[in-house]
Amino acid sequence: MNTTSATLVVGATGTTGRRVTAGLTAKGYRVKAAGRSATPVEGAEPVRFDWNKPSTWDEALDGVDRVYLIPPIGSSDPAAAMLPFLRRARTAGVHRAVLLSSSAIPAGGPAVGQVHEALPGLFEQWAVLRPSWFMQNFTGSTPHARSIREDGAILTASGDGRVGFIDAQDIAAVAVCALTDEQTPNTDLILTGPQTLSYGDVAAIISEVTGRPVVHRHLTFEQLRDRWAAEIPLEFATMLAGMDRAIAGGAEDRTSDTVQRLTGRPPGSFRAFAGRELA
Structure with missing residues (x-):
């Protein structure tokens, strides 16, 4: 050290x-x-x-x-x-x-x-x-957290596409390994949680854990882009909405073993995260 x-x-x-x-x-x-x-x-x-x-x-x-x-x-x-x-x-x-x-x-x-x-x-x-997408996207002052609190809904253009949501704690644990291990991978590392979930699945888990009904509301690419553009530059809003469209096409429907391989422990599940930070 x-x-x-x-x-x-x-x-x-x-x-x-x-x-x-x-x-x-x-x-x-x-x-x-x-x-x-x-x-x-x-x-x-x-x-x-x-x-x-x-x-x-x-x-x-x-x-x-x-x-x-x-x-x-x-x-x-x-x-x-x-x-x-x-x-x-x-x-x-x-x-x-x-x-x-x-x-x-x-x-x-x-x-x-x-x-x-x-x-x-x-x-x-x-x-x-x-x-992949952070589990923490559903906490604090993030857009999803606000729409859950205000409308009981998660708004996306991802359809029924699935995402390997990952806990920021697991991202940080991999980062510490990459910064301190004698041998770094010298490569890019895909990081995911243990399973893929649709936003409908996420809404159902949040509903179960919090006791408050939450639904997934489907938007078009254009609707989501315009929603983002009310808060951030249009070019960046278009890129983010495009990522949701890619999710709808299956681009994020995958898991990896990176967290387990580098840290020696499995990544946390969304249900465990929700019990810890949303309940």
Whole structure:
């Protein structure tokens, strides 16, 4: 274990970032917890970081030899900010990078797919985590959580398509392995939960666990795109609605053994997650 050099965790207060930070500090690793407001994180050194402000990059990278990368939220072109930062990180002495991407976006694909494609040429050791949809998408202030609370409904354009929903705790556990194991995979890793579920299945489980009726309401691609576009840029809204359309076509109907293989334990089920965080 290297306790002198640090791991930079971008988005250290976010859904996976705070769990990665906790996992690293629990193992005794030094962590620089990066965010736009340098929010204190237990066991870590807070540092201000903004993808769109290169003046914050050098302090964040000082003393760092590995990074956990969360792309800029809501950006349809994250490579524009990320690639200049990653080149500076390489020059600063970073040799290992773990990128959070998506099961729906391959290397060379849109958005973060461009960063994925560039990563092997930038670092000696790297991994790209490509999780399926987060179970946490049904908690907090997310669109699904809000529509469940306000309307008793989950609104998607995914039809009866199935998804291998995964708990953010399992994503973070794999990220910690990828950041700290002596041998990193130097590959992309598809991450899923133990089974695939339709949004109708999800609604039924939430109804059973909470005792409140929840249904899955089907939207068209255009309806979902316009719903998203009321909150985020149209280009990004179109991409997200397109992912739902891909789910309807079966693109996410798969499971993987990655969590079990890298962490030594099986991924958690959606029912277990709902009992823990929704009940």
